[in-house]
Amino acid sequence: MAQVSSIAEEQASTLKTITLRIARYNPEHDDSSKFMEFNVSYEKWTTVLEAILDVKKHHDHSVAVRYSCRQATCGSCGMMINGKPKLACFTKISELNSNVITVEPMNNFPIIRDLAVKFERLFDTHQKIKPYLIRDDTELESDAKEFLQSPKELEQYIQFANCIKCGLCNSACPTMATDSSFVGPQALAQAYRYVADSRDKGKDSRLKIIDESHGIWRCHFAGSCSQVCPKGVDPAMGIQFLRGYLLGFRS
Amino acid sequence: MRESTIMKIHYGTALAAVALVAVHILMRLTMGFAESLEYENVLANYKFVPYAIMLELILVLLAVHGFNGLRVILLELKQGRIYEKAVSYGCLAAMIGLIAYGSRTIIMTNMGLV
Numbered sequence: 001m002a003q004v005s006s007i008a009e010e011q012a013s014t015l016k017t018i019t020l021r022i023a024r025y026n027p028e029h030d031d032s033s034k035f036m037e038f039n040v041s042y043e044k045w046t047t048v049l050e051a052i053l054d055v056k057k058h059h060d061h062s063v064a065v066r067y068s069c070r071q072a073t074c075g076s077c078g079m080m081i082n083g084k085p086k087l088a089c090f091t092k093i094s095e096l097n098s099n100v101i102t103v104e105p106m107n108n109f110p111i112i113r114d115l116a117v118k119f120e121r122l123f124d125t126h127q128k129i130k131p132y133l134i135r136d137d138t139e140l141e142s143d144a145k146e147f148l149q150s151p152k153e154l155e156q157y158i159q160f161a162n163c164i165k166c167g168l169c170n171s172a173c174p175t176m177a178t179d180s181s182f183v184g185p186q187a188l189a190q191a192y193r194y195v196a197d198s199r200d201k202g203k204d205s206r207l208k209i210i211d212e213s214h215g216i217w218r219c220h221f222a223g224s225c226s227q228v229c230p231k232g233v234d235p236a237m238g239i240q241f242l243r244g245y246l247l248g249f250r251s
Numbered sequence: 252m253r254e255s256t257i258m259k260i261h262y263g264t265a266l267a268a269v270a271l272v273a274v275h276i277l278m279r280l281t282m283g284f285a286e287s288l289e290y291e292n293v294l295a296n297y298k299f300v301p302y303a304i305m306l307e308l309i310l311v312l313l314a315v316h317g318f319n320g321l322r323v324i325l326l327e328l329k330q331g332r333i334y335e336k337a338v339s340y341g342c343l344a345a346m347i348g349l350i351a352y353g354s355r356t357i358i359m360t361n362m363g364l365v
Contacts, residue, residue, distance in 0.1 A: 179327045211255045213326055213335065246255040247262075 075166030134202025
């Protein structure tokens, strides 16, 4: 019993607190967003998402936040954390080195409420670039075999297949902020993922889709998309490779 | 026209303009700055046919590159079908107008009409 209480005392002594500022906004009622502050205790492994859920559990259950897997796989909990687009479940409070943590909805996305944003534009642009293998034949034929691919061919696109569609790249993109018709780094990176896939035969149709006035040429190569990707995808590089196809440097 | 074709022209005109403007600056350095801008010297440049052709090329390259750049900036500022058509055709008209006005100056001076 004494040992249990000493562990509890030790835990209590290691607990630190931060001020969590959460942007609150309901488009149906509010003219502008306002911040609510909460004091939250944390351990060195506590994530920002856990802190927000702690606020929901103990302080204000009405805070709107989208989350699911809590392991940077589903891409649901993207938000601005201290001014930068990050996954809340993948960001530890201790690594932010700040006593005040501000969480806001992602930039360049319409707000549903508080931290939850609409993903329609991202899904529309993703769908627009045909994110699937295009072939004349099909593996559903009776005598069909698997589409073989060498490790070198796989390397051409594999990092782009790690995209979880969290929208952080689109949130960080300066062109997305001004051009409401821009395809966006997420969709362009996925266009490259399929164009570079040796099994795919839809290169021409995909290049045609992105080769329009609000397509690939509106990227200014700021590189913010690649900086914020939690899965190590480099959309800026994919965009440059796609430009290579359109300019005739790659085939 | 496909956007990639427009952008190829955009990059091509930029590279060609850098090369020709460099030649233009080097030619100007053959004499002092103030002397280079004297009325008679400027007229002499226009009357020297190879130089006049180079100036005409610079005019075309910079007009094409500049107005396409302006079109791109304006397309990113605001979106909308009518607005985008107005911007594209407006920039094309302005580009043609500038080239026509500049060419008129070069041709008339070359022919001794100024």
